[in-house]
Amino acid sequence: MEDSEALGFEHMGLDPRLLQAVTDMGWSRPTLIQEKAIPLALEGKDLLARARTGSGKTAAYAIPMLQLLLHRKASCADGEARCSSGDPISHIKPLAARQPETS
Numbered sequence: 631m632e633d634s635e636a637l638g639f640e641h642m643g644l645d646p647r648l649l650q651a652v653t654d655m656g657w658s659r660p661t662l663i664q665e666k667a668i669p670l671a672l673e674g675k676d677l678l679a680r681a682r683t684g685s686g687k688t689a690a691y692a693i694p695m696l697q698l699l700l701h702r703k704a705s706c707a708d709g710e711a712r713c714s715s716g717d718p719i720s721h722i723k724p725l726a727a728r729q730p731e732t733s
């Protein structure tokens with residue numbers, strides 16, 4: 631994809647609070663891994679991605695996760711039944727604990 635066609639944060643359908651946070655961080659555009667991963671994660675797709683150290687992977691998974699949490703919070707405030715299905719972070723902790731130690 632050419633740079634001119636790159637999908638900016640403002641075109642990803644992000645919650646305004648997340649867009650503001652990204653702006654506050656001084657991030658004018660997503661990194662490549664963020665540009666590829668965030669839209670798919672927001673669609674609910676399962677992803678396995680690899681990118682070099684310092685390429686922005688943390689935000690690539692944290693931004694969609696925070697968006698899910700914000701939407702879920704709004705849904706719970708509206709009394710939706712799916713609010714009782716557990717929170718995403720509780721699934722991440724056991725997965726992280728199973729990661730092999732690095733030296």
Ligand SMILES: Nc1ncnc2c1ncn2[C@@H]1O[C@H](COP(=O)(O)OP(=O)(O)OP(=O)(O)O)[C@@H](O)[C@H]1O
Pocket residue numbers: 656657658659660661664681682683684685686687688689
């Ligand atoms: N879109 C962006 N624009 C500018 N800077 C960014 C962007 N996304 C992340 N950064 C910055 O890039 C740096 C590296 O990001 P981060 O540590 O999340 O990368 P990573 O791929 O998760 O690294 P690691 O492989 O070490 O876990 C951080 O200082 C972060 O604030």
